[in-house]
Amino acid sequence: MAPSAFEELCKQKKAREWRTTLATPIFTEKLLLDMTPEELEAHYQHVVDRARETKEDRALLVLERTQEGRLERQAMKAWAQQQREVGKVTAEQVPEMLEGLRYEISNNEVHFLLRQFGATEGFDMIRERELTQHEWLWLVGECQILKESYKHVKREEWEAEYANLVRKRVLEELKPDMPAAGEVGWWWTAGEKAGHATSLSKFAWGTQPEIEEKLLQQMEMFIGPRLKALEGTAGKMLGSGCA
Incomplete structure (x- = not known):
């Protein structure tokens, strides 16, 4: 084999x-309770680095x-x-x-x-x-x-937290006065190509409906205007005969 x-x-x-x-596991010479703040910080940094x-x-x-090697095969x-x-x-x-x-x-x-x-x-x-x-x-x-x-963290909670993390990063990338085709990607438009999305829609998050609805409202508030701007730009281009 x-x-x-x-x-x-x-x-x-x-x-x-x-x-x-x-x-x-990483063993320490002292109990965590006996460590100084500096020693605790160094220990935790060691754990993170490893x-x-x-x-x-x-x-x-x-x-x-996993599955005694069957998954890898x-x-x-x-x-x-x-x-x-x-x-x-x-x-x-x-x-x-x-x-x-x-x-x-x-x-x-x-x-x-x-x-x-x-x-x-x-x-x-x-x-x-x-x-x-x-x-x-x-x-x-x-x-x-x-x-x-997911044995320790509910999948729907992880999904919601990760979606929120991505949402924050997307908002950091969005420029307030210069919406561009690449600023709203496949992630937020249920797989639609960036710059061609027509609306925000429900995502494959697998999360609870009430959590999804709340996130959608937040997304509509911040990204909705960008999508409308993109639609308006596309309409002007089509009206002038440009593709």
């Missing part, structure tokens, strides 16, 4: 015991252990099939490939996953961004971690 992606990573790191090391530096490692380890088959049929794997194909692995995936989750691989620009998907085999396996592992996190 071929080695897993995590085993290949261990070879690259030349760390035979990396699996055990990764699962070992989490960031081992993000890939943990995703591949989760991929390896299925992910490899999906990759091979896509290579035979298309010759490459791009960001645009990721949602369908994940669904083929029996994941129920939303726009929020797709954006969250692709953003980790530089496959988003602003809040639009870079559809043509190609993924390597290693990146694909890593992404599947990240997806599994996200799904497992």
Whole structure:
């Protein structure tokens, strides 16, 4: 049997015991209650740094252990099939490939996953961004971690929080006096192409109706005028014979 992606990573790191090391918590010489504010800050920063530096490692380890390795084998088959049929794997194909692995995936989750691989620009998907085999396996592992996190955090709460985070970042990008085609992306228009959206509509958030309705009202308040401006600009262009 071929080695897993995590085993290949261990070879690259030349760390035979990396699996055990990764699962070992960070021990401190003092109890947290006995630490000074400076020591606490240093400890928490150490935890954050380790989490960031081992993000890939943990995703591949989760991929390896899930269903006793069957998920990774299925992910490899999906990759091979896509290579035979298309010759490459791009960001645009990721949602369908994940669904083929029996994941129920939303726009929020797709954006969250692709953003980790530089496959988003602003809040639009870079559809043509190609993924390597290693990146694909890593992404599947990240997806599994996200799904497992719902044991501790309700999915609808995560969806609403992430949507709110993206909303804030979109508003930061919007220029008050110069609406442009790229400022309102596929994210906020239920997949419609930026600059061609006609209205705000319900999204694939999988969240509670009352939460979705509240967010939609907020979006209508801030982004609605931009969309109307875009519609007005498009109308003037069409009226003058320009496409």
